[in-house]
Amino acid sequence: MTDFVLVAGAWLDETAWDEVVPVLRAAGHGAHPLTLSGLGGKRDRPVGRQTHVTDIVAEVERLDLRDVVLVGHSYSGIPVGQAAERLGDRLTRVVFVDASVPADGESFVSTWWQGPAELQGQLDANGGLWAVPEAEEFEGQELTGEQIARFRKGATPHPGAALADPAVLDRPLGELPATYIKCLLDGPEPAEAVARLLTSERWELTTMDTGHWPMFSRPDELAAILDKAAATS
Template identity: 35%
Template sequence: MAITYVLVHGAWHTGQCWARVVPRLAASGRPVFTPTLTGYGETRHLLTPDVGLRTHTADVVRLLTEADLRDVVLVGHSYAGLVISAVADEVPERIARLVYLDAMVPADGENAIDVMPVTRSMLGTGWRVPPLPALPAPFGLFGVTEPGDVAWLRTMLSDQSVRCLEERVTLANPAAAAIPRTHIHCTVKPAGFDRRPVPAVQPNGEPADVRELATGHDCMITAPGELAGLLLDVGEPVGAGSMRS
């Protein structure tokens, strides 16, 4: 089984945020894709009030189908936990494992505000939602505190639409429940950003697979080696169509 990694960035970011992780994964000989979702970064000129979760789901589904990617380890960071969940519902046959990287994990019919209620405080009066401000150490800008890294991260950040937070995910395909899941939690996080407990049993009946990284939210910037090691570990195949850690 030829594993392919598809790394999906979270809100306000771009695919460039994975730049330190990609060489480490690619050294294993496996293809790595890091799409930038519509409306962010180099595609910020495409941002409109209509861009939302369905737009971003379609972005990733299009990548998987047009490039004919299969046996995909699909990684979603933060908001992209909703995206990869929706993608799995549409094309479960292409996905070998879902990896929720410090991510929102929705149930059918939920949106980002349901999954993480603190998100509601980000909504203003318009349709644009600007990136979160930097916080005092150790939390920094999305968990990034080193000045050079903060400056680099700021070059990637742009607004997102309210629709991204309000649009609800549809999870109706029973085949998606068979996909194994891994949850990677970053342990340095500010108050109010509590995540839901991971159920002891995955939807496919396997025990929960939860890993931790002792760093902030943007672990692909602050701990790329450790993150790549975890992703390589969960990408080890043990049989056709599925993987275990």
């Protein structure tokens, strides 16, 4: 049995995986969605250097999981990629779901596609928090009005300290066994940093013809890809 530890991207807590978890469990896997500090029911927990990485490692150790597939979506690819390096032989595979990937010394803010100043400006204007997107910002991502409402109801303004936290990597990320899921409605090609990693023999690419939040738009298909990733590990 594989144990999936599921970490959603910015603003989201463990409830983002509510439609994926039952499918994984029905396939015989363990499925452990995680809420990071500063979000959801943990919104009052302080966030500083490496907090989200520690959250992930601590959850694996608390549950004493041994055959682990770490799943990081969007922003959470950065702490998940770092945590994966620290799990040793507990780790089976990492799956990045349309995710950012960590680069040593870089952060989510420093690699923001519109430039670090743009995202930092948003954080500064909102008391150090990244505001939850307005409904119209989800256009073109294959989400229904009901799914957008569910997203926004469960979302928390994201702590900027996590977004600005520089990654710490002890070895090249390409050495990890990994699957990268590219959601094509959010852009047809992986980012340059991801494309470089995909040249590694240990990384594989798969695609989904959906938007950036497949746990909402296509949960069954996403669960099937995760199941396949576990089987190939």
